[in-house]
C-alpha cells in the first residue's frame with residue numbers, strides 16, 4: 422500500500438517537474454523568439470529601414486523593452502527623415518549655386534564640393550570626396566591659398582587666373598570651418614567667376630588709353646603750330662594761314678571726337694530713347710538729301726530700295742545710325758561707285774542696309790569693325806578724318822532697339838552693313 426502511495430507520489434512529482442520543465446522550455450522559446458525578433462528589428466534599423474514595428478505582446482519586461490524599442494525607432498525615423506531632407510536641401514543648394522564651393526579637411530582631403538567646382542577644374546571623376554585636393558587641383562595659387570588658410574585659420578580673399586582654352590578670372594574666399602576654439606574641421610572655399618567684370622575693366626582701360634591717344638595727336642599738332650606762330654615773328658603770311666588751317670582742322674577733329682564720345686555715352690546710359698511710329702519715305706528723302714552733293718562730286722550713284730511704309734523706332738537715333746553707314750560708304754567708295762540704301766522686312770525683322778561697291782574689308786577685320794576706335798587701315802582712315810567711333814555708335818543704336826548689326830564684305834568688291842530690328 423505504501424509502495425503504491427510512494428509510486429503515486431513520485432509520479433505526481435515527476436509530472437510536476439515535467440510540467441515546470443515544459444513551462445521553462447516554453448518561456449525560453451518565447452524569449453529566444455523575442456530576442457531573434459529584436460535582433461532582426463535592430464538590424465533593419467541599422468540599415469535605415471524604419472518601415473517595421475516590433476510585435477511582442479507580452480506584458481513582462483520583454484514587452485516593455487519592445488515598446489521602448491518601437492518608440493526609439495519612431496524617433497530615429499523622424500530624425501533620419503529630417504537628416505535626409507536637410508542633406509537634400511544642402512545638396513540642391515550646392516548644385517544650384519553659380520559659385521564653386523570646395524571644402525577640405527586639415528589633411529587636405531576633399532569633404533564637400535559642388536558641380537561648379539567640377540566644371541571650373543575640369544574634374545572628370547565620379548565622387549571625389551575623401552580624395553586628396555592635390556590629386557585634382559594643380560593650380561599652385563589655389564593650393565597655396567588653401568594651405569595658408571589651414572595654417573593661419575583666417576579668412577582670405579584673392580583673385581586668381583585659370584588658363585586652359587580660355588582665360589578665366591575668379592575671386593576666391595577661403596574661410597576656416599571652426600570646430601571649437603582650437604580645432605577646425607578644415608576650410609571651405611568659394612570660387613566666384615569675375616571674368617566678365619575683368620573684361621569690362623580691361624575694356625575701360627583700353628578705352629581710356631584710346632581716347633587719350635586720339636586726343637594726343639591733334640593736341641600736339643595744335644600746340645606745335647601755336648608755339649611757332651607765337652615765337653616766330655618773321656613768319657610769312659601764307660605760311661601763317663597754312664598753320665592756322667592745320668590748327669582749325671585739328672580743332673574740328675577734336676570737336677568730332679567729343680561729339681561722338683558724348684553720343685556713345687548718352688546711348689550707353691539709355692537716356693532719351695523714344696520709340697515712335699514714323700513714315701519711312703520722308704525719313705529716307707531727308708537722309709539722301711544730306712549726301713546728294715557729296716555723291717555728285719564723287720560721281721557716285723545713290724539708290725534706294727524701300728519696301729516698308731512706316732516703322733516704330735527712335736527716329737533721330739536711327740537717322741544717326743544710317744547717316745554713319747552712308748558716310749562710311751561714301752568715304753570708302755571710289756569715283757563712279759554705287760551706294761544703295763534698302764529698308765525691308767525679313768524673317769520677323771526690319772532690315773535697314775547700306776550696300777556699297779567700294780574698297781571692301783578683308784575678312785580678318787570683319788569681327789572687329791564695330792569695336793570703338795577700330796580702323797582697318799589706321800593711317801589712311803585717320804587721314805580721312807574718321808574717329809573710329811561711327812560703327813560703334815551704329816551697333817549701340819541697334820542694341821537699344823533690341824536688335825543687332827551685321828556686315829558682309831569682300832576686299833575690292835564692296836560692303837553690306839545691316840541693322841536688324843525685331844518687328845515685335
Ligand SMILES: Nc1ncnc2c1ncn2[C@@H]1O[C@H](COP(=O)(O)OP(=O)(O)OP(=O)(O)O)[C@@H](O)[C@H]1O
Pocket residue numbers: 681745749750753777779780781782790795796797798802803806807808809810811812813836
Ligand atoms: N563701307 C566701308 N567700306 C570699307 N571700310 C569700311 C566701311 N565702313 C567702315 N569701314 C572700316 O571700318 C572702320 C571703322 O568705321 P567707323 O565708322 O567706326 O570709323 P571711321 O569711319 O574711321 O570714323 P567715324 O565714322 O567715327 O568718323 C573704318 O575706319 C574703315 O576702316
Ligand SMILES: [Mg+2]
Pocket residue numbers: 745748749807809810811812
Ligand atoms: Mg565712319
